[in-house]
Amino acid sequence: MRHAHTVEQVRSAEAALMAGLPEGTLMQRAAAGLAAVCAGLLPRVYGSRVLVLAGSGDNGGDALFAAARLARRGARVEALLLDPAKAHAGGLAALLAAGGRPTADRDAFTRADLVLDGIVGIGGRGPLRPAAAPFAELPRRGRLVAVDVPSGVDPDTGEVAGPALRADVTVCFGTHKPGLLIDPGAQYAGVVHLVGIGLDLPPAPVEALQRADVAALLPVPGAESDKYRRGVVGVAAGSARYPGAAVLAVAGALRGGAGAVRYTGHAAAEVVRRHPETLVTEDGPARAGKVQAWVVGPGGGTDAERTLREALDTGVPVLVDADALTELARLGPSALSGRPAPVLLTPHAGEAARLLAGLGEDTDATAVAGRRLRTARRLAAGYGATVLLKGSTTVVADPDGRARVNSTGTGWLGTAGSGDVLSGLAGSLLATGLAPLDAASAAAHLHGLAGRHAAAPGAPITALDLAAALHRAWASLAQ
Structure with a gap:
């Protein structure tokens, strides 16, 4: 599992550690790890052109000390100091002693084999200052390595308020930062390398589940299991206008681990035709029979409010999607x-904007996409519910502020009906007994993997292709 901590948590842990270490030890640990990654990115260190973009403070110091190590191995290192009067004195002295030199030539950015982005560290907020902003647009031929976080990316949220440097590699120290895992910031981070520096950190407020974590969550039937003991998920979806939403939600639910799917709605004939194992009724959630969780809303049309109210009146977990979200x-x-x-x-982002309007906040889908973590947490706290905010980075948030992020997907998942499959899948996992945070996290991971499997080797997919690939995705985790 990847753990991501806030700037405040990192600063506190650093202060506690530095109190028992000789001065500068922590920076040297960071610089050593950073230099090692940089050396591995170069065909050879000796003779390579390296440029340091050094801002003020410790971030610039980390970059300068790392560059000094490269210079001692024969790299031709230049340092472009964004604010020479505030450059880290120790780091600059080390670089000069190793044979590096300062430069005011901004064209060095385009000539370098490797650029170290040490402009703004984890203490930075808001857009880049005018002296640094042009580097976000300048062409370059070499790789750019961000020190802890790409300059211009908010480390706590991944929000990007203006120009930001786009890294090929980000070397972060002690722990991941949330902004490296969540879009749009994650799109600027490139490949992320974590360098341990000995921090003693509290529980992480943001996590990213890995393969083994998700595999451990997936339900496995025992010898005495039957379809009822494994859980029954109810799906109230579809309408005369949108019968396909019901078919797709049921397709996801059938592959989500529950023992049976009970469908209610106007698309019963279409559902049974496609999925004959489904139990069907047209009576609504109030009279559909016993289930362990409900999925309501996909393609619900004019019945969305009634089915939402009926499902909420039951005593089981409820997943609310699509038209039911609009009613909520x-x-x-x-x-x-x-x-x-x-x-x-x-x-999704548009529905999240409508939910925020229900909390008295005026926003739109574009703004939501730019502040995913903040939006998911705000909705979770405001509605007292777990929230799975769909997008290029899926964010799952609990009302207590805990959050998980998922990025297993592919752009090919942006296809009609993909969200209906996800809802059925997550609802099925809820019916097996998983807590909402776990069910949503596992569903997002499986959904993304299935998208990759279905789209390989880079071809368009349909939502039914996606549903069919869920079996392969599940099997790949269970191996």
Whole structure:
């Protein structure tokens, strides 16, 4: 599992560690790890052109000390000091002693074999200052290595307020930063290398599950299992206008680990035709029979409000998607208050904007996409529900602020019906007994893997292709 900590947590851990170490030890640890990664990126260190973009403070110091190590191995190192009067004195002295030299020639950026971005560290906020902003647009031929976080990316959230440097590699120290895992910041980070420096950190507020973590969550039936003991998931989806949403949600649910799928809605004939193992009724959630979780909303049309209310009146977990999210935004968070069982919301950016409007916040899908972590946490706290915010980086947030991120997907998942499959899958995992945070995290991971499998080797897919690939994705984790 990848753990990501806030700047405040990192600063506190650094201070505690430095109190028991000789001065400069922590910076030297970081510089040694950074230099080792940089050396591995160069065909050879000796004779290579290296440019340091050095801002003020410790971030620039890390870069300068690392560059000094490269210079001692024969690299031709130049340092472009963004604010010479505030450059890290110790780092600059080390670089000069190793044979490096300062430069004011900005064309060195385009000539370098490797550029070290030490402009702004984890303490930076907001857009780059005018002296640094042009480097976000300048062409270059060499690789760019960001020191801890690409300059211009908010380390705590991944938000990008203006121009930012796009790294090929980011070397982070002690722990991942949330902004390296969440878009849009993750798109600027490139390949992330973690260098341990001995920090003693508290539990991480942001996590990214890896293969083994997800595999450990997936339900495995025992010898005494039957379809009811494995869990039954109810799907209330589809309408005369959108029958396909029901077919796709059921397809995801059938491959999500539950023992049976109980469908209710106007698309019963289409569902049974495609999935004959499904139990069907047209009576709605209130009279559909016993289930361990409900999925409501995909293609719900004019029935969305009724099915939402009926599902919420049950005592089981409810996943709310699509048209039911629109109705929930209209009803407001009071519609969920006092429920004995949890709720999982699965909005895309536009639906998230509508849900925020239900909390009295005026925004749009573009703004939501630019502040994914903040949005998911705000919705989770405001509605008292777990939130799976869909997008290029899926963010899952609990009302207590814990968050997980997932990036197993592919751009080919941007196809009609993909979200319906995800809802059925996550609802099925809820019905097996997983907590909403775990069900949503595992579903997002599986959904992304299935998208990759279905799209290989880079071809367009349909939502039914995606659903069919869920079996392969699950099997790849269970091996």
